[in-house]
Amino acid sequence: MGDRPVMPRTAPSATSVRAASVDIYAPQWRNFIFVAPFLFFFTTLLLVPLLWGMWLSFHKADTFSSGNFVGLGNYIRLFHDKEFLQSVWNTFYFVLLTVPTLALIGLFLALCLNRRTRTAAVLRTLFFSSSVLSVTIVTLIWRIVFIPNVGLLSTIYGWFGSTAPAFISDPSLAMIGIAIATVWWCIGLPMMLFLSALQQIPQDIYEAAALDNANRWQTLRSITLPSIKRTFILVVIVQIVLQFQLFGQAWLMTRGGPNNLTKPIVLYIYDTAFRRWDLGMGAAASEILFILILIAAMAQYLVTRNKADRT
Amino acid sequence: MKMKKILFAAVSAGVTMLASPSLAGTELTVQRFFGACDADFGTNTDVAKAVGECGIITSLINKFNADNPDVHVNVSTVEWPGYDQLTAQFASGDAPDIVTIHESALSDYQSKGLLMPLDDLLKSVGVTPDAFTDAARNGATKDGKIYGLPIDSWTMLYHINMDLFKQAGLVNADGTPILPKSPEELLAQAEQFKQKTGKPYFVQNLANETALYTRNLYTYLFQQNSDFFADPKHVKLNTPEAKKVVEMYKAIFDKGYTTKDLDYGGAINAFLAGEGGVQLNGTWVVGDNNAQSETKGAALNKGGYAVYPYPQLFAGAHAQYADGHTWAVSQKDRTPEQTAAIGKFLKFFADNDFDWSRTGHLPAYKAIITSAAFRALPHRNTIAAVADLGRPLPSAVKRQFAIQDIVGEEMSAAITGQKDVDAALADMESRVNELLANI
Numbered sequence: 060m061g062d063r064p065v066m067p068r069t070a071p072s073a074t075s076v077r078a079a080s081v082d083i084y085a086p087q088w089r090n091f092i093f094v095a096p097f098l099f100f101f102t103t104l105l106l107v108p109l110l111w112g113m114w115l116s117f118h119k120a121d122t123f124s125s126g127n128f129v130g131l132g133n134y135i136r137l138f139h140d141k142e143f144l145q146s147v148w149n150t151f152y153f154v155l156l157t158v159p160t161l162a163l164i165g166l167f168l169a170l171c172l173n174r175r176t177r178t179a180a181v182l183r184t185l186f187f188s189s190s191v192l193s194v195t196i197v198t199l200i201w202r203i204v205f206i207p208n209v210g211l212l213s214t215i216y217g218w219f220g221s222t223a224p225a226f227i228s229d230p231s232l233a234m235i236g237i238a239i240a241t242v243w244w245c246i247g248l249p250m251m252l253f254l255s256a257l258q259q260i261p262q263d264i265y266e267a268a269a270l271d272n273a274n275r276w277q278t279l280r281s282i283t284l285p286s287i288k289r290t291f292i293l294v295v296i297v298q299i300v301l302q303f304q305l306f307g308q309a310w311l312m313t314r315g316g317p318n319n320l321t322k323p324i325v326l327y328i329y330d331t332a333f334r335r336w337d338l339g340m341g342a343a344a345s346e347i348l349f350i351l352i353l354i355a356a357m358a359q360y361l362v363t364r365n366k367a368d369r370t
Numbered sequence: 371m372k373m374k375k376i377l378f379a380a381v382s383a384g385v386t387m388l389a390s391p392s393l394a395g396t397e398l399t400v401q402r403f404f405g406a407c408d409a410d411f412g413t414n415t416d417v418a419k420a421v422g423e424c425g426i427i428t429s430l431i432n433k434f435n436a437d438n439p440d441v442h443v444n445v446s447t448v449e450w451p452g453y454d455q456l457t458a459q460f461a462s463g464d465a466p467d468i469v470t471i472h473e474s475a476l477s478d479y480q481s482k483g484l485l486m487p488l489d490d491l492l493k494s495v496g497v498t499p500d501a502f503t504d505a506a507r508n509g510a511t512k513d514g515k516i517y518g519l520p521i522d523s524w525t526m527l528y529h530i531n532m533d534l535f536k537q538a539g540l541v542n543a544d545g546t547p548i549l550p551k552s553p554e555e556l557l558a559q560a561e562q563f564k565q566k567t568g569k570p571y572f573v574q575n576l577a578n579e580t581a582l583y584t585r586n587l588y589t590y591l592f593q594q595n596s597d598f599f600a601d602p603k604h605v606k607l608n609t610p611e612a613k614k615v616v617e618m619y620k621a622i623f624d625k626g627y628t629t630k631d632l633d634y635g636g637a638i639n640a641f642l643a644g645e646g647g648v649q650l651n652g653t654w655v656v657g658d659n660n661a662q663s664e665t666k667g668a669a670l671n672k673g674g675y676a677v678y679p680y681p682q683l684f685a686g687a688h689a690q691y692a693d694g695h696t697w698a699v700s701q702k703d704r705t706p707e708q709t710a711a712i713g714k715f716l717k718f719f720a721d722n723d724f725d726w727s728r729t730g731h732l733p734a735y736k737a738i739i740t741s742a743a744f745r746a747l748p749h750r751n752t753i754a755a756v757a758d759l760g761r762p763l764p765s766a767v768k769r770q771f772a773i774q775d776i777v778g779e780e781m782s783a784a785i786t787g788q789k790d791v792d793a794a795l796a797d798m799e800s801r802v803n804e805l806l807a808n809i
Contacts, residue, residue, distance in 0.1 A: 119808070122461050123482045136808075141797070207577075207631040208640060225631040228577035230788050316578035318783035333454050335772040336478075337808055 109349075115342035122336045133343035143344060145319050146327040149234065150351075153305050153323060156238040157245070158298045164242065165249025165294060170283070172250070173257045183254070190247030194307030201240035202227070202312060227313055233321045237308050244308075245301070249294045256290035257283065289362075296359040303352050324348045395440040396711040401459075401466035402427065403450040417725045422658045426729055434718045441711040451475070453771060460484050465700035467712060471518055473509030473694040474762060474770040480512045481768070486699040487515040488716070491709065495717040505760055506734035509694045512765065518696025519716045521723060522653075522731030525692040525756045526585050528680060529641065529649040529659055533673025538563040538647065549681040553618045556683060560627035563647050572628035573646035575637035576786070580778025582650060583619075587781055588691035590615040592761055595686035602766035603806050607777070607799040613791060618683075620785045630786075644669030653753065656730025660748045677730075677749045679756050692760025694734065732757050768809055776801045 116133055119126040137143050168186055172179045189197070204211045205226040216223040226236030260283065268278050284291075306325040309315055315322030315330070322330070324344060332341025405424035412428065414420060415436045420429040435443055446466065448455050453475060459465045460479065471479065479485050492498065499507050499516055506520035530547050540548045540559055550556035560571035575582060591598055596611040622628050632640055641649035642662055649655075656677055662668045663675035680690045697719060699712055719726070720735070727733040727744055732754070738744050739757060763770055777798055784794035 121809070122457055123484070136804075140804075142801070206633070206636060208636065208645075225577070227633070228631045230786070314578045316580075316779065316782070317786065318779050318788050320788075329454075330775075333457060334775070335769060335805055336457065337805075340808070 112342045112345055115339055116346050118339045120339040122333070122338055129339065133340045136340055137343050137347070142319055143327055146322045146324050149321060150303060150305065150323045152234060153238060154299055154302045156235065157241050157302050158295060160238070160242050161245055161249050161298050162291060162294050165246055166253050166291070168246065168250045169253030169257055173254055186250055187247035189244050192244065195311065197240055197244045198308055198311035205236055228317055230317050230320050233313050233317060237312055237321055240308055240312065241302070249298065252290055252294050253287060256287040260286045292362050296355060296362065299355045300352055300359070303348070303355065395442055396707045398441060398443045398468060398708070398711055398715060399446070399466040400431065400443050400468045401446050401448060401452065401456070402470040403448055403452050404470070406447045417722065421661050423654050423729045426725055430719070430722055430725060434715060438714060441714060443715065451771060460700070465702070468697050468699055468715060471696055471698040473518070473520070473696055476510065476517050476696065476698065477512050477765055478768055479698070480517045484701055485517045486701045487517060488519060488699060489516050491713050492516065492519065492716060495713040497717055497720045501735050501737065503734055503736055503739055503757065505692065505757065506694055509762060510696050518698040519719060520694050520696050520734035521719055521726055522734050523692055523694040523757065523760055524653040524731045525690055525760050526589065526650060526652050526680060527656070527753060528678045529651055529655065530676040530678065531641065531644055531647055531670060531673070532676050533669070534567050534569060534644065534647045536673050538566040547676055547678070549678060550683060551681065553614070553683050556618070557621055560622060561625070564627060567647070570626060570628050570646045571648060572622060573637050573641040573649040574628045575632050575634040576628070576782065577631050577633045579634065579782070580775045583778040583781035584774040585691045586619065586650070587612065587615050587777060588763070589680050590683060592689035592691065593682060593684040593686050599764050599767055602764050605799060605802045605806070607802065608795040612795055616781060616784050616791050616795065620791065623785045642669060644672070653730040653732065656749055656753065657728055676752065678752050679759055688759055689761045690756065690759050692756065693762055769805060772805060773802050776805065
């Protein structure tokens with residue numbers, strides 16, 4: 060690395076050659092040391108495992124040895140495996156159940172609680188408080204609600220002499236039960252995002268609307284909702300990416316049952332790689348999940364880019 | 371003078387630091403399932419006072435620590451069966467020294483060279499395999515060597531609420547329960563029970579469960595002489611024998627002869643609250659249930675508690691599915707002191723197997739199973755027969771826990787009506803064979 064070029068001390072004469080100015084944006088090797096720590100961890104903790112996972116997905120590997128190269132064998136097995144296809148469907152079904160609900164309830168709560176009263180502040184804290192709980196606590200709470208005979212739901216139904224729906228074991232209800240627990244757990248973030256978006260809408264627009272005699276519905280439809288459209292898209296995409304990674308709730312509430320109807324892709328990967336020791340096929344399933352999340356992340360990127368173009 | 375004091379203090383500190391490792395003794399890491407109960411037994415060293423699997427094993431380890439000041443055992447408790455965690459620990463080179471492993475899971479780890487053969491170590495502390503019962507020795511032996519110290523043999527049992535059986539008129543003149551001798555009799559008695567008591571005959575944990583379904587299937591396949599694992603790498607489950615078993619349990623489910631939405635804990639609570647006649651559960655709850663039957667006001671105290679092996683419903687072999695627990699030792703470099711400490715721990719459990727058998731499990735030692743003290747324990751006269759009836763899967767069958775999940779899932783789907791019985795059996799067979807073909 061050479062010394063910095065010295066700037067000429069005297070004003071250049073008309074005949075002298077103009078000294079080259081320093082380009083402060085020119086690449087310099089020493090800048091590398093500033094990003095080296097990040098690059099080190101990014102490479103070792105993210106890039107290497109990612110590439111290693113891809114490599115494993117082409118091998119017949121178990122937990123204690125990496126076996127023979129099988130090409131696309133694991134992927135072919137995967138797409139012939141009813142359980143895997145079921146888990147892909149389960150994941151989409153779960154995303155379908157939770158994401159619109161989270162977006163709509165989050166928006167509804169934000170609209171209701173977007174005011175400067177003490178009650179609204181308390182309720183905002185209350186609705187957000189579930190988000191700080193760990194998945195273990197959340198599922199424990201909801202198991203206590205759903206558990207047959209002695210659970211909260213059973214007790215309430217018992218007062219009216221009827222039987223509570225079996226949210227943990229009924230094939231048609233189990234995923235809905237997990238979705239209910241998830242919405243209760245995750246509602247805080249969408250609500251907060253909507254609240255911050257609502258608070259950024261200039262107050263004078265509402266005042267102008269009031270002068271034009273706009274009613275509440277017209278104000279909501281023509282001012283509020285268009286103003287928070289981008290936040291709405293952001294909430295939906297963030298939640299899609301998050302809910303695709305469902306694992307804890309399904310594992311702790313139903314273990315993926317009954318008969319794999321609540322087994323999401325991540326649980327399938329866990330089962331295959333760590334319980335059946337079929338690491339190669341587990342890695343292949345991880346790559347499929349990676350592609351699915353990548354598509355969602357790319358969608359987020361495109362939406363954000365369009366937003367930047369317009370403003 | 372001051373300098374002298376400082377020097378003296380420094381030397382004393384140095385000596386203390388050097389001496390502390392020998393004072394602490396040899397550290398061993400032990401990993402086990404059987405639950406956590408530190409609130410009740412965390413400091414208890416009087417094993418005779420302990421009840422149940424968790425209480426007895428916690429107290430036994432406390433007593434070992436108290437009796438052996440030169441060894442300190444650090445226990446980590448894992449959720450049953452703990453193999454996901456153990457596999458990850460082995461893969462990352464961080465396995466515990468001693469770990470509970472089922473006999474049915476030993477070969478998975480042994481075949482990968484992860485477990486230490488124990489023959490020489492056990493011999494050095496005076497424990498020889500000829501002291502084990504046949505079932506325990508066969509279960510712990512892989513490729514001619516002992517890979518786990520057997521501590522019991524276990525199986526599933528009919529835990530019976532005698533009060534409800536009396537109400538149902540299902541009691542013999544001598545006070546013993548009337549149990550079925552064929553699938554038809556089972557359904558008839560279950561109907562009679564339901565009519566007379568208004569409650570289901572069975573208390574089963576069917577919610578998100580796999581193990582119970584699978585053990586039931588294996589037992590009644592054995593009783594029909596179905597050699598479904600004749601080839602340890604290829605199972606035959608899409609058979610008329612398996613169909614008979616699944617259809618029997620489906621009829622029990624469809625006709626309301628069983629509880630339906632309970633998980634494991636819920637089923638135990640329901641049985642203890644007197645919500646059904648027969649709970650299908652293992653040897654491990656005999657001690658707890660018996661303690662309940664002696665507690666005034668408890669449902670089992672009303673008319674008594676009885677426990678029996680699964681009834682013989684088919685004309686084939688007198689058999690039922692069984693397995694056993696062992697203490698296995700991970701393969702790693704150790705000092706002679708550490709190896710000797712492990713030997714001490716294993717010898718302690720071999721010597722105290724009687725206390726462990728108070729859980730309800732059958733002892734792994736001939737001397738204990740034939741002892742008057744064991745025979746005098748409650749209900750052992752009715753369940754001791756499982757020592758001869760118990761039959762595991764062939765030990766060459768690998769991934770038995772993963773197979774259990776597949777079989778249980780498909781059986782559950784068939785019994786609860788999510789799938790046609792034939793389709794479930796076909797899927798069960800193909801999924802297990804897919805798994806075995808890719809080991």
